[in-house]
Structure formats: C-alpha cells, structure tokens
Amino acid sequence: MHISEGILSPAVLIGGAALTAAGVAVGMKNLDQKEIPTMGILSAAFFVSTLIHVPAGPVSVHLILNGLVGLILGWKAFPAILVGLALQALLFQFGGMTTLGVNTLNMALPAVVCHYIFGNALKPGTGRTVIISSAFGAGFCSVLMSGIMVGFSLYLTGEAFLPAAKLMVAAHLPVMFIEGILTAACVLFLRKVRPEILEGDHVS
Amino acid sequence: MFRENSHDSIAFGLNYNIFYFIFIMLWLLFLPDSASAHKVTIFAWVDGDTVFTQSKFSGGKRVKNAPVLVYDSKDVLLLDGKTDKKGMFSFKIPQKTSLKIVLKASMAHMAVWKIPVEALGGTEPENAAKTDGPQNALKPPSGSMDIETHEQVSGSSTVALGKREIEEIIDASLDKKLAPITEILADSIHRGPGITEIMGGIGYILGLVGVALYFANRKRKS
Structure with a gap:
C-alpha cells in the first residue's frame, strides 16, 4: 500500500499532501483530551501492523488496520495514520517523506468513510451480529477502498487505472478478509473490556 | 467529570489491555518471517564487465519478473x-x-x-591497456628493418601484455574473493526493520501522546 518515492507526479504528491493537511486539520479540531491516549494506541497499532505480513501467492502483503483506526477515531484517523506513516517512512523506509501526503490520504480517507458507514454499530445497545458484521465490513472495505485509491493515484500519474487497481485489490484480497476478522475481534474485545473507547467518538 | 472515578478504577485494566495488545502484535510479528511488500530494494555490483543486480522485498522475498531499467547519468x-x-x-x-x-x-x-563511474573504473585501465596493445603491435612493422629495435618493441609489448594479464588476474581473483562479501552486503541491505526500529517507533508515539496530553492539560488549567 505504501507508494514509493519517485513514482507519482509532483501534482499528485502536492494534491495528496493538501488533502491530507485538510483531513488532519478536521481531525485535530475540537480534540478532546480523553481521546489522545486512544489515538496514540491506535497509531502505535497501525505503525506495528504493517510489519505483519500475509503471504498471498506471488506477492506478500501486510496488514494495514486502517479500518479499525477509522471505525474508532473517525476524522481523527488522519492525524493518527499520519504519525504512523511518518514513523514507518523514517524508521522502516516504507513509502517515503514525499509520498507521505498521498499515502496518508489513501489510507485515512477510506478509514473515515468506513466510520460513517459502519460507525453507528458501535453505539451502545446494538446486537452482537450487527457489531460483528459492521466491524468486518469496516476492515474489509477500508482495505478495498485504499487499494482502489492507490490505483487511482497511479492513474493520475499516467498509468492505466484498471490494471493497477485490479492488481492492488487482487493482491490485498486475503488481507481484506483477515483485516475484517481482526477488526471484528478487536471491536468485540474492546466492547467487553473498555466500551468507553468505542463510544467516545460519538459522544464528542 | 462524574465518571472520573470509574476511569481511575479501570485504569489498570486499560494498561493491561494495551500491553496485551502490543504483545499480541509483537508475537504475530515474529511468528512469520516478517516479509512484506511495502518496500523493495535493489542492490547492484560490478563483476568484471557485467553488472549484477539483486532485488528483494523487505524481509527477503525475491522480486520475480519485475522490470529493471538502466539509465545513464x-x-x-x-x-x-x-x-x-x-x-x-x-x-x-x-x-x-x-x-x-x-x-x-x-x-x-x-x-x-546508483553505480558511480569509479565502480566501473575497474575495467577502464584494462581497456586502456587494450587500446595500448594494438598501438604497440602496430609499431613493429614501422621498425621492422632494425632487428634490435624490433626485439625491443616486441619485448615492451610483452611487458604491456604482462601488465594487462596481471591486472586481469588480480581483477579475477579480487572478484572471486569479494563475491562472498558482496553477497553479505546484499543481504544486509535487504534486511527488514529490527526490534530497535519497532520499539523506537512505539516509544515515539507514546512520547507524542505525552506531549499532546501535556499541552491539553495546560490548556485546560489556564
């Protein structure tokens, strides 16, 4: 999912950075003090999850966990993912500093979209089946959308859209299922031991 | 505010969960040979007149069937x-x-x-010797009348040949001796992130949380 440096055109890089800056601004607005630790934990989880690889035929892909981040944080996923990606670029050399904006956008925007689609299920009082299916949907769809967005970024730079997007989505198909299951497990776990984390965002 | 106490009482529970989560993550991390497709590296070295390249994903998985393009300066x-x-x-x-x-x-x-000119330079003197060779070889016909000079020239040309041969021998044996080192170098370049980087990153994030909380707290107090 991390787009390397030197692939995208400057216009795409600048556009991605601008949109990411806007997303971060929205995320940081009205930031409640209580949410900072949650953001930190999810940012750390996102940071580490990238090292867990999923063997998928010819290529090997890794977990992204942006669905979980988005589901819980909403717009605050932007700063959380930005921090995680910046550290991945600095410490692991995944992606790069110039592509940080585009990469953040590609991973955080699907997270926010998933928050609006599936976030309602996190409200207290929803049934177990609804929660599981919504969390699975968030994990699955966020990776799917990220793959499409990476394909779109390549398309804007001049590559053919369909092959690039198809390859990204096909390679990440196992990851989508694993992320879905993992997101559902995390949400169930959090609901049991610490429901405040899940409800926090809907209160503020 | 009225929930502050309940927050405190489960604070320990929360800490447990964080550590539990991080441990699961780390366990998952070291369970497989953590190869992943978010970074590729290419390593190239010169051996004689050939450039060899080795391409890997971070973690060591080889990159198969990927296009490699070679550009000049x-x-x-x-x-x-x-x-x-x-x-x-x-x-x-x-x-x-x-x-x-x-x-x-x-x-x-x-x-x-990137391969600098100097790395390819190892073959340059050899070429220079090669271009010298024919020049020396051309000389004898001009001085073929004089047997003595002819002998001298042919003698010097064997010396030049000897030099070239020596260089070739040294190059070959150096390549042979350096091959394992180049391999080690290639492997070390392809190595994925270690525990230092992972722990450093997590520590960095926790530090950022601390800084953010500090400022948020100060804002609330003032």
Whole structure:
C-alpha cells in the first residue's frame, strides 16, 4: 500500500499532501483530551501492523488496520495514520517523506468513510451480529477502498487505472478478509473490556 | 467529570489491555518471517564487465519478473530487462558512465541503485591497456628493418601484455574473493526493520501522546 518515492507526479504528491493537511486539520479540531491516549494506541497499532505480513501467492502483503483506526477515531484517523506513516517512512523506509501526503490520504480517507458507514454499530445497545458484521465490513472495505485509491493515484500519474487497481485489490484480497476478522475481534474485545473507547467518538 | 472515578478504577485494566495488545502484535510479528511488500530494494555490483543486480522485498522475498531499467547519468534509458526467479538481473556494462538502475516492482513499489563511474573504473585501465596493445603491435612493422629495435618493441609489448594479464588476474581473483562479501552486503541491505526500529517507533508515539496530553492539560488549567 505504501507508494514509493519517485513514482507519482509532483501534482499528485502536492494534491495528496493538501488533502491530507485538510483531513488532519478536521481531525485535530475540537480534540478532546480523553481521546489522545486512544489515538496514540491506535497509531502505535497501525505503525506495528504493517510489519505483519500475509503471504498471498506471488506477492506478500501486510496488514494495514486502517479500518479499525477509522471505525474508532473517525476524522481523527488522519492525524493518527499520519504519525504512523511518518514513523514507518523514517524508521522502516516504507513509502517515503514525499509520498507521505498521498499515502496518508489513501489510507485515512477510506478509514473515515468506513466510520460513517459502519460507525453507528458501535453505539451502545446494538446486537452482537450487527457489531460483528459492521466491524468486518469496516476492515474489509477500508482495505478495498485504499487499494482502489492507490490505483487511482497511479492513474493520475499516467498509468492505466484498471490494471493497477485490479492488481492492488487482487493482491490485498486475503488481507481484506483477515483485516475484517481482526477488526471484528478487536471491536468485540474492546466492547467487553473498555466500551468507553468505542463510544467516545460519538459522544464528542 | 462524574465518571472520573470509574476511569481511575479501570485504569489498570486499560494498561493491561494495551500491553496485551502490543504483545499480541509483537508475537504475530515474529511468528512469520516478517516479509512484506511495502518496500523493495535493489542492490547492484560490478563483476568484471557485467553488472549484477539483486532485488528483494523487505524481509527477503525475491522480486520475480519485475522490470529493471538502466539509465545513464543523463537519465537516458540504456537498456531494460526483467528479474528472474531469484530476483537477479545482470547485464554487460553498456558504457562507462555512472549508471542508475531502477527496479519497478508491482503495486507502486520502486527502488533505485546508483553505480558511480569509479565502480566501473575497474575495467577502464584494462581497456586502456587494450587500446595500448594494438598501438604497440602496430609499431613493429614501422621498425621492422632494425632487428634490435624490433626485439625491443616486441619485448615492451610483452611487458604491456604482462601488465594487462596481471591486472586481469588480480581483477579475477579480487572478484572471486569479494563475491562472498558482496553477497553479505546484499543481504544486509535487504534486511527488514529490527526490534530497535519497532520499539523506537512505539516509544515515539507514546512520547507524542505525552506531549499532546501535556499541552491539553495546560490548556485546560489556564
């Protein structure tokens, strides 16, 4: 999912950075003090999850966990993912500093979209089946959308859209299922031991 | 505010959960040989008149069937090819300029390796000797009348030949001796992130949380 440096055109890089800056601004607005630790934990989880690889035929892909981040944080996923990606670029050399904006956008925007689609299920009082299916949907769809967005970024730079997007989505198909299951497990776990984390965002 | 107490009482529970989560993450992390497709590297070295390249994903998985493009110092495409099943691709040195070797792996991954002129320079003196050779060889006909000079010239040409041969022998044996070192170098370049980087990153994030909380707290107090 991390787009390397030197692939995208400057216009795409600048556009991605601008949109990411806007997303971060929205995320940081009205930031409640209580949410900072949650953001930190999810940012750390996102940071580490990238090292867990999923063997998928010819290529090997890794977990992204942006669905979980988005589901819980909403717009605050932007700063959380930005921090995680910046550290991945600095410490692991995944992606790069110039592509940080585009990469953040590609991973955080699907997270926010998933928050609006599936976030309602996190409200207290929803049934177990609804929660599981919504969390699975968030994990699955966020990776799917990220793959499409990476394909779109390549398309804007001049590559053919369909092959690039198809390859990204096909390679990440196992990851989508694993992320879905993992997101559902995390949400169930959090609901049991610490429901405040899940409800926090809907209160503020 | 009225929930502050309940927060405190489960604070320990929360800490447990964080550590539990991080441990699961780390356990998952070291369970497989953590190879992943978010970074590719290409490593190239010169051996004689051939440039060898090795391409890997971070974690050590070889990059198969990926296009490799070779540019000169002015970004003019010299040649291209594809990596084989072992992620290797080799080509004869097309010209003596600094080379830029670009690997284009699938899914928006790219890596660059540059070879400076000096690295290719190892073959340059050899070429110079080669161009000297014919010149020396051309000399004898002009002085073929004089047997003495002819002998001298042929003597000097054998010396030149000897020099070239010595150079070739040294080059060959150096390449042979350096081969394992180049391999080790290639492997070390392809190594994925270690525990230092992972722990450093997590620590960094926790530090950021601390800083953010500090400022948020100060704002609330004032």
